[in-house]
Amino acid sequence: GAVVSQHPSRVICKSGTSVKIECRSLDFQATTMFWYRQFPKQSLMLMATSNEGSKATYEQGVEKDKFLINHASLTLSTLTVTSAHPEDSSFYICSAGQTGGRGHQPQHFGDGTRLSIL
Amino acid sequence: DQQVKQNSPSLSVQEGRISILNCDYTNSMFDYFLWYKKYPAEGPTFLISISSIKDKNEDGRFTVFLNKSAKHLSLHIVPSQPGDSAVYFCAARGLYNQGGKLIFGQGTELSVKP
Numbered sequence: 399g400a401v402v403s404q405h406p407s408r409v410i411c412k413s414g415t416s417v418k419i420e421c422r423s424l425d426f427q428a429t430t431m432f433w434y435r436q437f438p439k440q441s442l443m444l445m446a447t448s449n450e451g452s453k454a455t456y457e458q459g460v461e462k463d464k465f466l467i468n469h470a471s472l473t474l475s476t477l478t479v480t481s482a483h484p485e486d487s488s489f490y491i492c493s494a495g496q497t498g499g500r501g502h503q504p505q506h507f508g509d510g511t512r513l514s515i516l
Numbered sequence: 517d518q519q520v521k522q523n524s525p526s527l528s529v530q531e532g533r534i535s536i537l538n539c540d541y542t543n544s545m546f547d548y549f550l551w552y553k554k555y556p557a558e559g560p561t562f563l564i565s566i567s568s569i570k571d572k573n574e575d576g577r578f579t580v581f582l583n584k585s586a587k588h589l590s591l592h593i594v595p596s597q598p599g600d601s602a603v604y605f606c607a608a609r610g611l612y613n614q615g616g617k618l619i620f621g622q623g624t625e626l627s628v629k630p
Contacts, residue, residue, distance in 0.1 A: 504562040508559050
């Protein structure tokens with residue numbers, strides 16, 4: 399089945415550090431990737447939709463300058479948490495759809511990144 | 517505004533019996549529904565989906581039912597196995613959605629006891 403790889407799986411760093419998370423679709427091309435955030439015991443909250451070759455579309459309330467998204471190729475999207483602070487600590491998950499999310503194809507998810515800011 | 521709701525945060529079932537997980541939605545423009553299974557510290561794994569033009573889809577032990585008039589879908593797992601213990605999320609996608617984004621419910625934690 400479709401495989402999405404996310405790296406790193408865990409990051410622990412000091413406040414003020416910028417952290418980059420990579421999301422790769424390994425066996426299919428993804429024109430659209432999605433970035434989610436999950437707090438403990440809560441649902442997945444969509445942060446932004448990453449479009450290959452164009453700017454990301456952010457959900458309401460998500461700071462564009464805080465969460466930088468780049469989708470440079472059909473198989474790679476990156477999320478950079480800039481100047482991270484303890485409140486940014488969370489579980490971040492990416493997903494990709496095989497047909498850019500359209501049509502009846504499921505999204506496939508990476509294994510997530512646990513970000514802990516000290 | 518929670519467009520996709522899973523009102524039961526947890527469910528406990530005996531091994532071999534049926535597990536029924538429920539999901540309600542409010543947006544009649546949703547045309548595709550999915551169920552994902554999630555273990556702690558891992559990403560969700562796709563289980564099964566259903567298009568709004570159908571009312572049932574079956575895959576092995578998993579069956580999803582859709583009742584559009586009630587805006588309700590359910591996931592049936594039979595027989596339930598201890599390995600099915602996880603958090604289950606239902607998700608929905610709109611007919612004219614913004615690039616395919618999914619709206620998730622809050623999740624139901626299923627515990628299957630041996």
